[in-house]
Amino acid sequence: MEEQQSPFKAAIQPGLTIGLVSLALTFIAYFIDATLLGSAWFGLIAIVIFFVLIIYFGKQYRTEIGGYMTFGTAFNFSFIAILISGIISLIGQLLLFHVIDPSLAGVLSDQAFENALSMMENFGASADSMSPEQLEDMRANTSRQFTLSGQLMGFGIGIIIYAIIALILAAILKKRDKSLDY
Template sequence: MEEKQTPFQAAVRPGLTIGLISVALTYVAYFVDSTMLASGWFGLVALVVFFVLIIYFGRQYRTELGGFMTFGTAFNFSFITMIISGLISLVGQILLFQVIDPALPGVLADQSLQNTLEIMERFGASADSMTPEQMDEIRNRTLDNFSMTGQVKNFGIGLIIYAIIALILGAILKKRDKSLDY
């Protein structure tokens, strides 16, 4: 009889796959137009791809388990998958921002500031209403997020977000065997 994988064992391959896809998307966006990395829609597309792939791999794992999976197993699978893919993405981003193109954080900080000003104008606020010190503060905070420490700190904060997403995915992926009800 074939031994079934634990959620951790089952999550390794999907985590590696999703992490590598995430790094590939980031690098493709960088090579096409690096300012895309600062756009909201790029993040949204990456998030949708992330969700779809985890659901796809989660359903495969559920099928491997016989078509049923508890919420706890689904949560563990999703959370571990996201941690592994997040670690791979973190390494890829550190390489991009610290080794390949150390000037890129400055470009993205400027683009993020520009995006913020455009959003303010859409809501009726004038960009002139901000002092140069406030704009420098926004730019510097954004720039800090791209430092090695900032990226590791953001990953730590991301773990909380991963847990919340894993709760949602656990609810989507779980399927109980109703034949066991009596």
């Protein structure tokens, strides 16, 4: 009988794969047009690809372990794969923003600031109603997210988001063996 991999070991390869795909998408978007990285469409496409891949690898793992997977096993598999993917993405983004193109952070920060102002106007608020200090604080906050400490803090917050996503994915991936019901 073949020994089954633990969810932790099984999640390493999918996590690496998803992280590298995410990194490739980021760099492709950067080379096409750097402002795509701040685009909502790019983010949406990346999230869809991310979910499709993690569900694919999760179903593949479920098949490997006999076709059934508990919620806990599915959560562990999903969370570890997402965490590994996130670490790879973080390393790639740190390289991109601090080594390859340090000016990119300013471009994306300006784009994020303009997007925030546009969203405020869509909800009926005007940038004119804000004081110059408030606008400057808003601009500083958007710039801060691209600094080294901002990216590391974002990753820390991302771990909580990863856990929530892993809970959702675990609910999708779990499959109970109904033959064990009495």
